[in-house]
Amino acid sequence: MSLLKPFSKLPGLNTANILLVENEEQFQQKLADTVVLHEKNVNVNVRLARSLPLPMENEESRPRIDLVVFIIHLTSELSFQSAETSLKYLDPGYFLGKVCFLVTNARNASVPPERLVSVRKLAASLHCPLLCAEDQTTEGVTTAAHRLLAILKVAAGLVPMATGLYLSTFTRCTVPSDIDQQNFE
Amino acid sequence: MEPLDRLENLASSLETVALNGFQAPTVDNGQKDNSPAEILRIKEQMSNQCFEMAVKLQAGKSKISSCSASDAEKDLPDYANTLEEAKIIHFNKTLALHRMQVWHAISEKLKQSDPEAVAMRGMTSCSLDLCSRIKTLQQESCALQDQITDLQKQRLDLKRLTHEKMKEMDELKRKREHPEAEKYRNVLQKGQSHLEKYQKMATITQNVLRGIIIASKVNWRDDPKLRDIAMTLEDIPISD
Numbered sequence: 001m002s003l004l005k006p007f008s009k010l011p012g013l014n015t016a017n018i019l020l021v022e023n024e025e026q027f028q029q030k031l032a033d034t035v036v037l038h039e040k041n042v043n044v045n046v047r048l049a050r051s052l053p054l055p056m057e058n059e060e061s062r063p064r065i066d067l068v069v070f071i072i073h074l075t076s077e078l079s080f081q082s083a084e085t086s087l088k089y090l091d092p093g094y095f096l097g098k099v100c101f102l103v104t105n106a107r108n109a110s111v112p113p114e115r116l117v118s119v120r121k122l123a124a125s126l127h128c129p130l131l132c133a134e135d136q137t138t139e140g141v142t143t144a145a146h147r148l149l150a151i152l153k154v155a156a157g158l159v160p161m162a163t164g165l166y167l168s169t170f171t172r173c174t175v176p177s178d179i180d181q182q183n184f185e
Numbered sequence: 186m187e188p189l190d191r192l193e194n195l196a197s198s199l200e201t202v203a204l205n206g207f208q209a210p211t212v213d214n215g216q217k218d219n220s221p222a223e224i225l226r227i228k229e230q231m232s233n234q235c236f237e238m239a240v241k242l243q244a245g246k247s248k249i250s251s252c253s254a255s256d257a258e259k260d261l262p263d264y265a266n267t268l269e270e271a272k273i274i275h276f277n278k279t280l281a282l283h284r285m286q287v288w289h290a291i292s293e294k295l296k297q298s299d300p301e302a303v304a305m306r307g308m309t310s311c312s313l314d315l316c317s318r319i320k321t322l323q324q325e326s327c328a329l330q331d332q333i334t335d336l337q338k339q340r341l342d343l344k345r346l347t348h349e350k351m352k353e354m355d356e357l358k359r360k361r362e363h364p365e366a367e368k369y370r371n372v373l374q375k376g377q378s379h380l381e382k383y384q385k386m387a388t389i390t391q392n393v394l395r396g397i398i399i400a401s402k403v404n405w406r407d408d409p410k411l412r413d414i415a416m417t418l419e420d421i422p423i424s425d
Binding site: 007014156157158163165170 | 234268276
């Protein structure tokens with residue numbers, strides 16, 4: 001079992017590494033380009049993957065991953081399942097503020113609401129933040145990139161008074177108890 | 186106004202430094218200018234990363250095996266609150282410390298006599314003059330504002346008085362009409378009743394005359410005088 005461990009390697013100077021995991025491999029590229037474009041002060045390296053576990057060949061050359069982002073498209077069930085299976089290959093140390101879930105097409109009417117509910121429950125049980133993003137427009141991609149950058153900088157230890165664990169106590173996803181009833185009160 | 190512009194530039198640069206905290210913008214990602222600020226920033230980052238790893242090691246050493254997840258969940262908000270409060274207190278104390286350091290440095294500088302200190306003293310005297318001017322202007326504007334409010338109060342009073350006077354006038358007008366209308370109405374009624382009485386008498390006499398003429402079987406159309414009388418009989422409507 002090749003687990004991805006958070007603290008097994010030394011961090012680079014003024015660098016942050018983010019890993020985008022997406023089954024469909026369509027949103028990753030746009031997001032990666034925008035993220036690199038918008039950050040000027042820090043060296044941001046974006047690594048893309050389809051699923052975990054990562055291939056053993058570049059185990060040595062791979063730097064320390066500061067944030068793992070699972071991109072789930074709500075329009076396909078396969079996306080969610082692939083993310084769930086990939087979770088097993090992550091060291092538990094990652095779930096203390098170094099994992100984030102990114103969901104697209106949450107507003108789409110053709111998406112069954114149970115899928116979003118199950119993603120939320122998964123994120124809440126793992127104490128990870130859940131972000132919603134819009135992948136069709138450039139503003140949506142830019143907004144998502146900015147938010148990911150904010151979380152990345154904290155997770156990489158580049159923000160003076162905050163660590164990933166500290167931030168995760170405030171950004172973790174919560175599931176309201178009567179989510180099945182969906183009352184609009 | 187030159188010292189004022191310099192003061193403004195200094196204040197804006199201080200503001201940017203305060204707002205950005207440790208994120209001093211670098212020129213390019215590749216070029217690393219080894220200014221003290223940059224080195225300080227990287228040092229802060231490294232200490233933060235070491236802190237994270239130390240926490241992880243600590244957690245690894247002291248594994249509380251009897252602790253369950255739900256118990257930990259219950260305690261979590263309390264721990265987060267105490268942590269937040271501790272951070273806020275620490276940050277405020279650091280800010281206060283920085284403030285004291287800056288003030289100490291400024292006061293030390295002012296006591297010396299190199300050209301920078303002279304310039305600083307000039308700027309402080311300028312800013313003191315400006316402050317006293319601001320104070321006098323503010324007092325003047327306060328006095329003017331008070332005058333304005335007094336005038337507005339007087340205007341409101343006058344408006345109220347005019348309103349009352351208008352109401353009184355209206356009432357007087359109505360009262361004056363009433364007694365005159367009263368007499369007028371009485372006279373009118375009396376006249377109307379008289380008129381009706383005499384109208385009735387006239388119609389009755391006319392009907393009687395018509396009856397007499399018809400009953401006497403006289404040919405009234407040939408006689409001009411009788412014809413005129415008979416014609417006038419029809420003008421007055423028969424009132425019941």
